[in-house]
Amino acid sequence: MELLNREVCRVGLTAIDPSASSLPLEVNTRPGLSQIQWVAILEHDVLPHDKARDLIYNACYAYQAHPIDARRLDILLDSALGMASLHEAPPIPTLSCPDDDYHMVGESPVMQQLYRTIHKVAAAEAPVLITGESGTGKELTAHAIHAHSSRRHGPFNVVNCGALPSGLIQSELFGHEKGAFTGANQRKIGIIESSQGGTLFLDEIGDLPLDMQVNLLRFLENLKVFRVGGLQEIPVDVRVLAATHVNLEKAVDKGEFREDLYHRLNVLQVRTPALREHPEDIEPLARFFFQKFSAEKPSRVRGFSRDCTVVIRQHPWPGNIRELVNRVRRSMVMCEHRLITPSDMGLERRHRLSRDTDTLQQVRDMAESDAIRAALARNKHKVLHAARELGISRVTLYRLLEKHCIDKNGGSDDGETHDPSTSRFVQLTST
Ligand SMILES: Nc1ncnc2c1ncn2[C@@H]1O[C@H](COP(=O)(O)OP(=O)(O)OP(=O)(O)O)[C@@H](O)[C@H]1O
Numbered sequence: 257m258e259l260l261n262r263e264v265c266r267v268g269l270t271a272i273d274p275s276a277s278s279l280p281l282e283v284n285t286r287p288g289l290s291q292i293q294w295v296a297i298l299e300h301d302v303l304p305h306d307k308a309r310d311l312i313y314n315a316c317y318a319y320q321a322h323p324i325d326a327r328r329l330d331i332l333l334d335s336a337l338g339m340a341s342l343h344e345a346p347p348i349p350t351l352s353c354p355d356d357d358y359h360m361v362g363e364s365p366v367m368q369q370l371y372r373t374i375h376k377v378a379a380a381e382a383p384v385l386i387t388g389e390s391g392t393g394k395e396l397t398a399h400a401i402h403a404h405s406s407r408r409h410g411p412f413n414v415v416n417c418g419a420l421p422s423g424l425i426q427s428e429l430f431g432h433e434k435g436a437f438t439g440a441n442q443r444k445i446g447i448i449e450s451s452q453g454g455t456l457f458l459d460e461i462g463d464l465p466l467d468m469q470v471n472l473l474r475f476l477e478n479l480k481v482f483r484v485g486g487l488q489e490i491p492v493d494v495r496v497l498a499a500t501h502v503n504l505e506k507a508v509d510k511g512e513f514r515e516d517l518y519h520r521l522n523v524l525q526v527r528t529p530a531l532r533e534h535p536e537d538i539e540p541l542a543r544f545f546f547q548k549f550s551a552e553k554p555s556r557v558r559g560f561s562r563d564c565t566v567v568i569r570q571h572p573w574p575g576n577i578r579e580l581v582n583r584v585r586r587s588m589v590m591c592e593h594r595l596i597t598p599s600d601m602g603l604e605r606r607h608r609l610s611r612d613t614d615t616l617q618q619v620r621d622m623a624e625s626d627a628i629r630a631a632l633a634r635n636k637h638k639v640l641h642a643a644r645e646l647g648i649s650r651v652t653l654y655r656l657l658e659k660h661c662i663d664k665n666g667g668s669d670d671g672e673t674h675d676p677s678t679s680r681f682v683q684l685t686s687t
Pocket residue numbers: 359360361362388389390391392393394395396397501528541577578581
């Protein structure tokens with residue numbers, strides 16, 4: 257056990273007695289050790305015992321009964337080592353980051369392009385606008401820009417512009433002086449000022465109310481803040497990154513977003529690709545999350561079944577990488593075997609594998625359902641916005657949600673049986 261703490265072991269030699277029904281539990285459940293190839297040594301009288309036989313059959317690569325022939329054992333161990341190296345998955349390609357939680361995985365051309373762009377914009381000081389569908393890694397990208405910039409030793413602060421309570425936005429961002437308003441019992445440093453020397457990430461910038469957009473623009477122009485109730489401007493050395501999943505140009509056209517602020521933020525642009533644009537990365541990403549979660553909580557599960565790797569490539573992933581993270585996490589809880597099956601990931605009901613036998617109508621239905629799920633995910637499950645994007649009325653979208661048994665709030669749970677009598681969207685359709 258001590259050795260296992262210090263070193264990666266690919267082959268293990270274990271002595272099995274007649275009562276043994278499992279290998280030491282810790283060995284089996286310790287993260288990273290599930291690929292060990294075991295060679296058992298035993299007395300001949302062990303073999304008639306069912307439990308021990310099952311154990312050897314299920315958990316061991318080979319066995320040798322006493323008396324031990326060292327030369328034969330040596331050959332067995334060598335061959336087990338060969339098998340262990342076959343089991344080893346190829347390394348997962350990443351954009352590394354000092355903090356393990358921020359590694360970016362993916363080696364496809366679109367991800368390599370993204371890494372190159374991240375490196376380029378990290379070397380600059382101008383604001384960056386990060387665009388991309390929900391769950392594609394916008395926040396991760398913002399962090400990578402910070403981590404590869406000269407500001408990496410400074411703070412990285414995140415503001416979710418859509419989640420700030422409207423009455424407090426001004427003081428949250430810019431801070432306030434003591435007595436600036438009722439309840440301001442002491443001075444508060446705003447998040448912009450506390451990002452001094454670092455990076456400020458304004459997430460969901462499209463949700464920033466118009467009046468705050470003016471204040472933000474003023475700050476971006478002179479990089480100075482006025483605390484609420486303050487008399488002097490305070491210079492802040494901060495780099496601003498912003499992200500949005502809505503089309504800001506359209507928001508500008510509709511008068512919902514200030515054009516001058518848009519141009520000020522949009523000096524450099526980074527787009528995070530949807531997962532369906534780089535399907536070759538789905539499997540490495542799934543393996544990456546699997547290893548990450550196994551390291552957090554030891555699991556007996558060893559990996560994905562072959563069926564599962566086929567099905568995950570065919571799933572449209574409307575919720576992108578966030579959906580993949582959630583499905584891998586769920587599958588590791590649900591899995592009752594050594595390998596994760598499509599049903600553990602909640603993916604079996606789409607019958608993607610038999611697609612070549614589908615009728616044209618089935619293919620159309622599947623495409624319609626995929627497009628709706630993707631539009632809902634892109635629009636944070638706001639039906640009105642999704643309907644607008646799809647070019648249909650809200651009522652029609654509700655009808656289609658019902659037809660495809662899609663839950664508008666979690667669109668990707670694959671057609672859970674749905675009772676129309678309790679559905680909110682049915683009531684809306686009929687009004
Ligand atoms: N390339 C990647 N490699 C590894 N993990 C990733 C990658 N891209 C995204 N993730 C993970 O996917 C999840 C979603 O990423 P993130 O929060 O950055 O997406 P987002 O675009 O900001 O989503 P949203 O629009 O919903 O806010 C996170 O857990 C993140 O760590």
